[in-house]
Amino acid sequence: MFDAKVIQMLLEGVRDTLYMTLVSTIIGYAVGLPLGILLNVTGVTGLRPNRIVYRIVDVICNIIRSIPFIILLILLIPFTRFVVGQSYGSNGVIVPLVVCASAYIARVVESSLNEVDHGIIEAAKSMGANNIQIVFKVLLVEAKTSLITGFTITTGLLLGYSAMSGTVGGGGLGDIAVRYGYHRWQADIMITTVILLIIIFQIIQYIGTKIASSLDHRKR
Amino acid sequence: MSEIEIRNLSKKFQIKGQQIVALSEINLNIEKGDIFGIIGMSGAGKSTLVRSINFLEKPTEGEILIDGVNLAELSARELRKKRSEIGMIFQSFNLLEQKNVLDNICFPLEINGIRKKEARKKAKELLAVVKLEDKEKAYPSQLSGGQKQRVAIARALATDPKILLCDEATSALDPQTTEAILNLLREINERLGITIVIITHQMSVVTDICKKVAIIDSGRLVEEGDVETIFESPRSDAAKELISGKTVGRKTYSELEAERKIRIVYRENSAYEPIISNLVLKFNAPVNILKADTKNVNGRAVGEMILGLPDDKELQNELIDYLKEKKLVVTEVTEDV
Numbered sequence: 001m002f003d004a005k006v007i008q009m010l011l012e013g014v015r016d017t018l019y020m021t022l023v024s025t026i027i028g029y030a031v032g033l034p035l036g037i038l039l040n041v042t043g044v045t046g047l048r049p050n051r052i053v054y055r056i057v058d059v060i061c062n063i064i065r066s067i068p069f070i071i072l073l074i075l076l077i078p079f080t081r082f083v084v085g086q087s088y089g090s091n092g093v094i095v096p097l098v099v100c101a102s103a104y105i106a107r108v109v110e111s112s113l114n115e116v117d118h119g120i121i122e123a124a125k126s127m128g129a130n131n132i133q134i135v136f137k138v139l140l141v142e143a144k145t146s147l148i149t150g151f152t153i154t155t156g157l158l159l160g161y162s163a164m165s166g167t168v169g170g171g172g173l174g175d176i177a178v179r180y181g182y183h184r185w186q187a188d189i190m191i192t193t194v195i196l197l198i199i200i201f202q203i204i205q206y207i208g209t210k211i212a213s214s215l216d217h218r219k220r
Numbered sequence: 221m222s223e224i225e226i227r228n229l230s231k232k233f234q235i236k237g238q239q240i241v242a243l244s245e246i247n248l249n250i251e252k253g254d255i256f257g258i259i260g261m262s263g264a265g266k267s268t269l270v271r272s273i274n275f276l277e278k279p280t281e282g283e284i285l286i287d288g289v290n291l292a293e294l295s296a297r298e299l300r301k302k303r304s305e306i307g308m309i310f311q312s313f314n315l316l317e318q319k320n321v322l323d324n325i326c327f328p329l330e331i332n333g334i335r336k337k338e339a340r341k342k343a344k345e346l347l348a349v350v351k352l353e354d355k356e357k358a359y360p361s362q363l364s365g366g367q368k369q370r371v372a373i374a375r376a377l378a379t380d381p382k383i384l385l386c387d388e389a390t391s392a393l394d395p396q397t398t399e400a401i402l403n404l405l406r407e408i409n410e411r412l413g414i415t416i417v418i419i420t421h422q423m424s425v426v427t428d429i430c431k432k433v434a435i436i437d438s439g440r441l442v443e444e445g446d447v448e449t450i451f452e453s454p455r456s457d458a459a460k461e462l463i464s465g466k467t468v469g470r471k472t473y474s475e476l477e478a479e480r481k482i483r484i485v486y487r488e489n490s491a492y493e494p495i496i497s498n499l500v501l502k503f504n505a506p507v508n509i510l511k512a513d514t515k516n517v518n519g520r521a522v523g524e525m526i527l528g529l530p531d532d533k534e535l536q537n538e539l540i541d542y543l544k545e546k547k548l549v550v551t552e553v554t555e556d557v
Contacts, residue, residue, distance in 0.1 A: 117317075
């Protein structure tokens with residue numbers, strides 16, 4: 001149906017999309033996970049409530065999440081240029097993706113950790129556990145199923161956002177869809193990219209759900 | 221020196237600008253090796269009290285001394301060390317759902333920096349104590365309530381505590397399981413000499429296992445002493461209510477009304493003799509049995525009965541004298557049965 005050139009381009013698109021999604025998810029977690037823990041710990045019912053710290057992180061997360069991603073992409077161009085030296089291409093869009101993902105991940109992690117039964121935390125305290133032990137040995141362990149589910153949802157979201165970044169020359173399948181489908185009216189290429197995105201999304205969701213349920217010991 | 225000394229303890233909470241007094245001026249000494257019951261209706265403040273003993277709740281006023289050490293004077297690190305010497309079990313078990321039984325029991329040891337191999341060895345010994353050797357690889361979701369509480373007990377014992385706090389530990393269990401858990405606690409008390417503090421709203425738990433009891437009502441300590449003494453002659457309203465059942469808000473059946481009511485408490489020895497029958501035969505007077513119950517107090521059968529006496533004042537006194545002569549504890553009952 002397609003010649004070798006187009007197939008080559010689609011394969012590169014898949015590679016770039018996966019690259020953007022995975023790298024931004026990983027860096028997003030490196031930033032968002034600690035922030036989520038911070039939100040949980042400093043929250044009203046947390047291990048160490050601190051209204052000021054909570055409010056600051058809370059407001060920043062809300063601001064980032066309330067800006068539509070496509071606008072965030074453009075707003076962050078100067079910052080992106082400062083960090084990676086260019087505002088386009090796969091590396092260029094990773095910066096706004098990470099910013100957006102971090103805020104989102106912080107919230108997802110916070111809500112996963114909030115679900116941990118307070119009684120279990122109290123039991124750990126009664127055994128003489130300190131707050132760091134409670135975070136790493138109780139909260140993160142007890143919430144792992146929920147955290148993995150959150151990870152899956154986040155990866156799916158970033159897959160969609162990475163495609164959106166095609167509009168500013170981000171590369172990947174989104175870029176191909178915009179250039180060929182929108183600018184050149186080549187519907188077949190556009191439909192192919194959409195199908196590829198759907199397949200990637202399904203695989204991520206399938207793996208995530210499988211891992212989450214195989215690690216969950218709560219029901220059986 | 222008492223093992224646990226509670227001095228003038230008060231706890232106040234601020235909820236929506238309103239001050240709520242959860243505990244007020246509690247003084248209590250718990251001796252080494254005791255099984256001490258703290259009983260009260262829900263909302264009386266007993267959970268706050270037990271959480272004060274290991275400083276999960278910091279008192280607003282007053283002091284907690286464990287083996288003479290004032291918990292308020294300890295640094296955060298010292299306090300955590302002290303907490304690891306006080307085991308605690310809960311109504312909702314509070315096991316780590318994502319860890320299996322063995323890892324749950326190892327958990328307090330892991331926290332205290334004990335090596336894994338050593339922790340596992342200890343955990344296996346404790347599984348034998350609570351008779352769950354075959355469940356070491358099971359997860360909490362695969363266990364029954366009673367089994368979960370056994371795991372929680374093993375976990376609480378892992379750090380070789382001197383004190384075990386039980387917060388409504390049997391309230392979520394059925395009567396048979398409750399009895400099994402109480403027997404286990406008694407065994408632990410006798411074998412290991414651990415002081416056990418039991419918080420409960422069930423009088424049967426106290427009479428079954430405790431030697432001493434404190435009664436908490438609306439955040440105050442209203443009565444304290446040997447279980448048998450309090451069971452025989454409760455002084456406070458809260459104690460009477462907990463022993464004889466709830467009286468407030470229940471309508472009396474008109475046919476159960478009598479002008480004068482007495483409560484008698486009898487023990488094993490007197491339980492063999494048909495005292496009431498003899499009384500009726502001797503005085504040829506009708507007495508109305510309004511309530512009768514036998515309870516197990518520390519392994520001995522102790523019964524209580526509430527009698528409605530005939531109207532004749534002189535006869536009433538004769539009947540009471542007769543019962544007292546038979547070595548029964550007789551108290552007047554004024555409230556509705």
